[in-house]
Amino acid sequence: MGAVGFVLYFGSMGYAARRSHGIITYERFIAVALIVALLFIGSNISGVVLLVAIDLILLTALVLEHRRFEPTPTGAPEETSTAT
Numbered sequence: 001m002g003a004v005g006f007v008l009y010f011g012s013m014g015y016a017a018r019r020s021h022g023i024i025t026y027e028r029f030i031a032v033a034l035i036v037a038l039l040f041i042g043s044n045i046s047g048v049v050l051l052v053a054i055d056l057i058l059l060t061a062l063v064l065e066h067r068r069f070e071p072t073p074t075g076a077p078e079e080t081s082t083a084t
Contacts, residue, residue: 002039003035003036003039003040006032006035006036006039007032007036010028010029010031010032011029011032013025013028014028014029021069023069025065027061027062027064027065027068028061028065030061031057031058031060031061034057035054035057035058038050038053038054038057
């Protein structure tokens, strides 16, 4: 049940970011996949360890997403697109 909640919440947040800003938040989708895998694989892990691992995954995704979409000092987003 917890995995479904993560997928629905972060999936809808990613969809909202796509609709409102025109960006795809790959970091969120990768974080959700890692959390779901962790919930299924780590069913016998202590709850505190599981929560700390989930927090670390989400913090890493947040930092990576922030670095990718926040404007640089010149004002342009630091998008790593290869399109010319």
